[in-house]
Structures are given as C-alpha cells and as structure tokens.
Amino acid sequence: MENLRPNSANPKADLIYRRKKNAEEMRYQVVSFALMIFLTLIAFAAVHFDGFSHWFVAPFIMLLAVVQVIFQLYYFMHMSHKGHETPQLFLFSGLAVALITVLTFVTITWI
Amino acid sequence: MAAVQDKFTEMTWPSSPEKATLEAKNKFLGFWFFLGGETVLFGSLFATYLALKDKVPDSSHPLAKDLYSMELTFAATMLLLTSSLTSVYAMYHMKNFNFQRMQAWLLITVLLGAAFLGLEIYEFSHYVHEGHTFTSSAFGSAFYSLVGFHGGHVAFGLLWILSLMVRNAKRGLDLYNAPKFYVASLYWHFIDVVWVFIFTVVYLMGMVG
Numbered sequence: 347m348e349n350l351r352p353n354s355a356n357p358k359a360d361l362i363y364r365r366k367k368n369a370e371e372m373r374y375q376v377v378s379f380a381l382m383i384f385l386t387l388i389a390f391a392a393v394h395f396d397g398f399s400h401w402f403v404a405p406f407i408m409l410l411a412v413v414q415v416i417f418q419l420y421y422f423m424h425m426s427h428k429g430h431e432t433p434q435l436f437l438f439s440g441l442a443v444a445l446i447t448v449l450t451f452v453t454i455t456w457i
Numbered sequence: 458m459a460a461v462q463d464k465f466t467e468m469t470w471p472s473s474p475e476k477a478t479l480e481a482k483n484k485f486l487g488f489w490f491f492l493g494g495e496t497v498l499f500g501s502l503f504a505t506y507l508a509l510k511d512k513v514p515d516s517s518h519p520l521a522k523d524l525y526s527m528e529l530t531f532a533a534t535m536l537l538l539t540s541s542l543t544s545v546y547a548m549y550h551m552k553n554f555n556f557q558r559m560q561a562w563l564l565i566t567v568l569l570g571a572a573f574l575g576l577e578i579y580e581f582s583h584y585v586h587e588g589h590t591f592t593s594s595a596f597g598s599a600f601y602s603l604v605g606f607h608g609g610h611v612a613f614g615l616l617w618i619l620s621l622m623v624r625n626a627k628r629g630l631d632l633y634n635a636p637k638f639y640v641a642s643l644y645w646h647f648i649d650v651v652w653v654f655i656f657t658v659v660y661l662m663g664m665v666g
Contacts, residue, residue, distance in 0.1 A: 361468050382538060419650065457595065
C-alpha cells in the first residue's frame with residue numbers, strides 16, 4: 347500500500363511532490379463544492395418558481411440531491427480513492443436496507 | 458510500520474496518516490461500518506416521516522406547507538454545506554502536517570455548525586408557538602424525530618471536534634491523533650449528507666405540497 351512505502355531517497359523531492367498532489371486534490375474539492383452549491387441553488391429555485399408541476403419538481407430535486415450526495419461521498423469523504431472497497435460495501439449495504447424501508451413505508455403502509 | 462509514539466517532521470509525515478498504523482486502519486473500517494448503520498437509522502426515520510407527513514388530528518393543526526420557510530432552510534443549508542468544505546480544508550492541512558492551520562479550519566467548521574444549530578433551535582421554538590409540537594400530532598412526532606435526530610448529530614459532532622481540538626492543542630499532530638481528526642471529519646460530512654436529503658425531502662418537498 348502507498349502509505350507503507352518508505353519515503354523516497356530524496357525526501358525533499360518527495361515532500362514537494364506530495365504537497366503538489368495535495369494541492370491538486372484540494373482544487374478538485376473546491377470544484378465539487380461549487381457544483382454542490384450550484385445544485386442546491388437549482389433545487390431551491392425550482393421550488394421557489396411556482397410554474398412547475400409537483401410531479402416534475404419532486405423527482406427533479408430528488409435527483410439533484412442524489413447527485414450532490416455522490417459528490418459528497420466520493421470527493422469530500424474520499425470514497426473515490428483506492429482502499430475504500432470495504433467502506434463502499436458497508437455504506438451501500440446500509441443504503442440498501444434504508445431504501446427498502448423507505449419504499450415499504452411509502453407504498454404498503456396506511457394510516 | 459510507523460508507530461503512534463513516533464515524532465514526525467513534514468518530511469517524514471506519511472502521505473495517508475489516517476491509515477498509517479494498524480489502529481488507524483481498524484478505526485477507519487470500524488467508522489465506515491458505523492456510518493452504514495447510521496444510514497439505516499436515518500432511512501427508518503425518513504420512512505416514518507414520509508408515512509406520517511401531514512397526518513394531523515384536525516384542521517386546526519398546521520401542515521408542512523404552512524410551516525416551512527424557504528429563507529431559513531436556505532440559510533441553514535448554506536451554513537452546513539460550507540462547514541463541510543471547511544472541514545475538507547482542515548484535513549488538507551492535516552495531510553500537509555500543518556497543525557495550526559488544521560485547528561483554525563476546524564474552529565471555523567465548529568462556528569458554522571453552531572450557527573446552523575442556532576437556526577434550528579430558533580425554527581423549532583417558532584413551530585412550537587404555531588402549535589406544531591412533538592406530541593401535537595403524528596406528523597409532529599415524525600418531524601421532530603427526524604430533524605431532531607439530525608440536530609442531535611450536529612450537536613454531538615460539535616462537541617466531538619471541540620474535544621479533539623482542546624485535548625490535542627499542546628500535542629501537535631502525530632499518528633495517534635491524525636486518525637481521530639480524520640474520522641471526526643468523516644462524521645461531519647455524513648451529517649451534511651443526511652442534511653441534503655432533509656432539505657430536499659422534508660423542506661423543499663413539503664413546500665411543494
């Protein structure tokens with residue numbers, strides 16, 4: 347694994363390389379943040395603007411939320427990095443149970 | 458393998474300090490397992506809310522579309538989204554072995570989280586004045602369970618990050634505390650993930666009707 351690799355024979359070059367890599371990753375993080383804010387603005391605007399039907403707005407803002415959460419999980423929480431296979435298994439297992447629960451409660455319960 | 462008691466300089470600091478020791482790896486996996494469980498917990502609360510939304514005993518009770526305010530929800534969303542980015546900045550400085558900057562960004566994260574919590578407390582007290590309480594209807598119980606559980610997570614996250622900051626203020630960064638900071642930031646992002654669904658499913662869909 348990458349983190350077990352001893353630092354290179356030239357620690358100074360190694361440090362400069364890692365600094366650069368971290369800075370590059372941080373730029374991607376800021377870009378994904380900008381996209382997340384943008385998606386949020388669209389969702390609020392779609393609800394604020396009265397012209398759309400409920401049947402369009404509800405699925406549309408749900409889709410925006412899912413896209414935004416993918417950014418959050420894969421960039422902010424680093425799930426796109428290698429070494430995250432087991433975290434993905436854990437999270438998606440939980441998500442599967444959660445989605446089945448939601449599906450059940452919105453379809454076959456009545457109060 | 459690097460050990461928790463080792464002293465580091467920015468030259469010797471590993472590139473993935475959050476996974477550089479066995480304990481760190483275990484913490485990392487264990488925490489993701491916990492987040493899987495949290496997903497199930499919030500899934501159940503969302504399911505309950507969706508089933509009980511607007512289920513009130515009579516027409517004197519306010520419904521979702523009478524209660525929710527777009528301005529307040531928008532402000533709360535911006536605060537929490539921004540706090541997610543500031544904790545990313547904190548972890549960026551952690552990876553660069555810059556303890557002071559990490560602490561500074563964590564402090565900004567905590568302040569934004571506290572502002573979010575303040576807005577939520579204001580919102581809840583406003584609803585109580587309008588007759589929407591935990592015991593007033595099934596809708597009220599489901600609403601406060603879901604949103605309140607999330608608010609409780611925010612409060613816990615604030616205390617967690619603050620404790621880490623205070624406890625390690627004089628210690629600086631090492632492989633003992635770097636995984637702790639990393640895991641706390643994962644928790645904070647997860648709180649934001651849940652909020653994305655709350656502002657969409659509860660507030661925005663509630664306003665649409």
